[in-house]
Amino acid sequence: MNLLVVKANNRPSTQATSPKMYDAFIEEVNKNDQVNVTVYDVYEEKMPYLGQEIFDAYVKLEGHEQLTEAENHLFTEQSKVRELFEAADAVAFVFPLWNLTIPAKLQTFVDYVFSAGFTFKYDTEGNMIQLMPEKKIILLNARGGVYSTPEMQPMEMAVNYMRTSFGGVMGMEIINEVIIEGHNQDPSKAEEIIAEGLEKVREAARNLK
Template identity: 30%
Template sequence: MEKLLYITANPKGIEKSKGLKIGEAFLETFLEERPDVEINRVDLFAYEFPQMDADLVFARGKLAGYGYTIDQLSEPEREKITRMHKLADEFISYDYYVFVSPMWNLNSPAVLKAYIDNLFISGKTFAHTANGPKGLLSNKKAIHIQTRGGQYIGTPMQELESGDRYLKIALRFLGIDVMETVVAEGFDINPKRVPEILEQAIINARYAAKKFAKDSVLV
């Protein structure tokens, strides 16, 4: 059975979050198209995972480049790197990924970047080759659903958006096929148009979900 991991980075909850409403519409349509796919959810604001502190940075470096074994690490280093690998292994076990996040201060919530940091493990999710790094997570698909208060598409502000851009770069670096982002923007600068913007975003999300569900990633 194929599996989809639904990853959200919004502390508001679905009643107050426009992005989470759009995400639920995406999931509903995806399941209509692919009822055979198992869905699991991760709320990053309620999920405990390793942070890139000194212990984890040193542990990763020692294992990757300095010939250490895991038994030679300090107890805090060993505990944190083990948790990092467990998170990455769990992530790898999925076939589809849906990320839902708002734009905060030109980027995504910091908790999303902290989560992605756990996925960059040499030899597990990417490999160093003679031609540069190569992602190892092939035959997997991802999509990002992002909400924005301002207007960025087609304006000079477009180049300032870095959250969606970073996420797509990171996932593609790991070898994942990333679909075009579902963007809903202008909520803060067009308060009277919020229902209209939300309605159109849900339509766009349902369309994207049908496309996302179209082909199995299994070969």
Template identity: 55%
Template sequence: MTNVLVVKANNRPDGVSTKMYETFMAEAAKVEGLNITTFDVFEENLPYFGQELFNAFGKAQAGEELSEIQAASLAAFNKSREALSAAEVVVFAFPLWNLTIPAALQSFIDYTYGAGYSFKYDENGNLVSLMNDKKYIVLSARGGIYSTPETAPMEMAATYVHNVIGGVYGMEKLEEVVIEGHNADPANADAIITAGLEKVQAAVQKLAQIAVK
């Protein structure tokens, strides 16, 4: 069995990246050999990463009672890392909101981004990735067009995920599907979305090839 973690990062029922998530899940259900778990970053209601977590570390080590927010922060830290550690393939389904990723997805990344866990530093101070044995898939949607030379520098959602998950954590990119321009070109929105969802289905088939190895 291949353990697949799907990180769902859109709580809008009609969101295009939500449709990408739903399409992926429906298609993946047809594939044998996949053990699929969803980590919905909105449903998890992760506290923002910050000092409360560090206070929780100190209190837990000293055996002291944690406040409610400290306990929630520590639980979010543990659950996020446990989910990521158990996965062989991680699928990120998210939109571009205000040029970047949703804050809830940022929280998940903040909890899993850490020296000694997802990367380390060698004796010369160079970053060494620690998750080279994992693969990842990006499913992202953006209503505007951010794939031109003029607009690409403004896109900080998929680019950020690649920089962190592929660059820092060292996971191998298995596939990327981006649906874009459906808001900029409403007359062709249905065709744009349909074509993108077909690519999501094709991405599952690439994952299926891993499952049978």
């Protein structure tokens, strides 16, 4: 199995929980010699935000025109992400909930692959056809508050967004989802909450085949 792990938090594990999840997942999955692991750290990569430049670059490429330095860089970075994503049998996203949503750097990664002609297309009647339904997705998320209750769930736009994008629109199978929540809201139980969550993260890594 080719596994792509997308790391989306550059805070140290001593200060944040999703980096702890990343460390636990990587440590466990590296014990499995049947899994080939590639890590893409969105904070280590120079990923320009998606905008008009990429559309201009596509037009120029079709016309065999020379790209500007900025256009060439954006196209190169998007191509790198797409090649890694396409080569992976499974993709694990490790990310926090920040201000009710995902980090902007992770949003850029999603923007690079959430594209007609790459992960989906439309037929002549306008129906969506999903192009990578065989790909497996793992979502590993940390959020300091409790958002799993009925009244809070609509406010959570990180896991909901990732689940809807990859599982819904792109039609990929979400094979595991581990959420650690409430450790900041109830500091007295933080150690227990995090420990239980990290064991579930390790189990998700062990279940990969």
